[in-house]
Amino acid sequence: MKENDHSTLEIIEVCLLAGKIMLRSGAETYRVEDTMSRIAASCGIQNAHCFVAPTAIIFSMDGMEPTKLVRISERSTDLHKIALVNNVSRNISAGKLTIREAYALLKEMDQNDFTFPLWEQILAAAISSGCFLIMFQGKWNDFLAACIAGAVGFLFLVYVHRFIQIKFFAEFLASLMIGLSSAFFVKIGIGHQLDKIIIGSVMPLVPGLAITNALRDLMAGHLVSGLSRGAEAFLTAFAIGTGIAVVFTFL
Template sequence: MEKAEDLLIDTCLLAGKIMMESGSEVYRVEDTMNRIAENANEPNSNSYVTATGIFMGLKSRHYTQIENVGERNINLEKVEAVNQLSRKFAEKSVDLPTLYQQLKKIDKETPEFPLLLQILGAAFLSAFLMVLFGGDWLNFIPTLFIGGIGFFIKYEVKQNFDLRFLDTFFASFIIGMLALLFTQTGLALSFDYMCIGAVMPLVPGVAITASLRDILAGHLVSGLVRGTEAIIVAASIAIGIACILFIFGGWLP
């Protein structure tokens, strides 16, 4: 019985860790963990989730286990996969050991979109948003190129440097330089609209939304932490573009 309870806590912690690292809201993580425990015949469970750590305990036990939350990304496919597994567990389609093994598989093997497809998505998003914000269609191809390069720079810096927010700063800096280059060579018309469109894939929109939802749900600590993180990311974008304006602002028409 003791081993079964240990497995239950490990399963709940793993489910919560996957969801938090994939961008889920705190209240959704706690609800999933408590439902897994309830469906495992442990209705008296306690879970406490923050942006950096997860606590889980059963009232039948005299201790609580903790799981650290590492890198926080946006991978809603993992969140959906955990939700589907928890529903299957509630329907008794899978047992607890199988649930735990499937969660480990989700954590390690959930595929992501190929890098090339991500770059193309960011490029077209940048170009169409530039037009949506009022830019000229003559800026479409340059913004397409700049947005794709900016996203690629962000990816490469994040892979090679273990320093948060540096990737966003470098990406926005390169975006500003390329926008200035296209403007000076006459290949594009508007530095401002190209920058606005190209930085949009870098903007932490999901993090801001999750932060507000956590605050409205009463999870003030996690909501404020996520909100602060999103503000720093936005500031990194602004500082990267501001550096270009400060250094080369005299070159702009």
């Protein structure tokens, strides 16, 4: 595929859209930059430059088009979308897709929502909370309490975040609800080990992916992205810990 087969603008749009989908879906910074560079190189453009941060993508081609910036305001975790974008990138490199076909696929992918239904997410949070309780050497008679507390906390997180667009405040309130629910179950006799129930229930809120991506970005040399992702993970952990600490303060 030659550079003159397509307009430069089309190539830039495909690169930016692919990067935006990946970054919004939780991909590492170096993976986003590598994918964008590979797409540009597959189109015959070797002098493309991209800079990716958790909240923005900057992309340029030397001496061709003005530098373009894309802002990323929302981020989530969708590994399926990341895999689909990688597959599109490989097909472009192999010559199986044209730029226009790739753009159409990416546009459709960006508009589709591949997340599981809310009830499945809540069910997964409940089961994982109970399993984490057992993993942390809790007792089986606390399994039900951990499942319910974890489900309540996750549901509270989802609905609070819909009305209050402050991520850390939603996580603080969700952990507060988990602490109150766990204390209530222990008081009425459904639960027994308060600490194990709380530990298991807050695990679905723990920013494991953010911590992993921060470390991988740092090891790849992307210091700005690594430090910013690390700060975000720290604030999330701080919000969760603060919510639980407030509960223990009044017990």
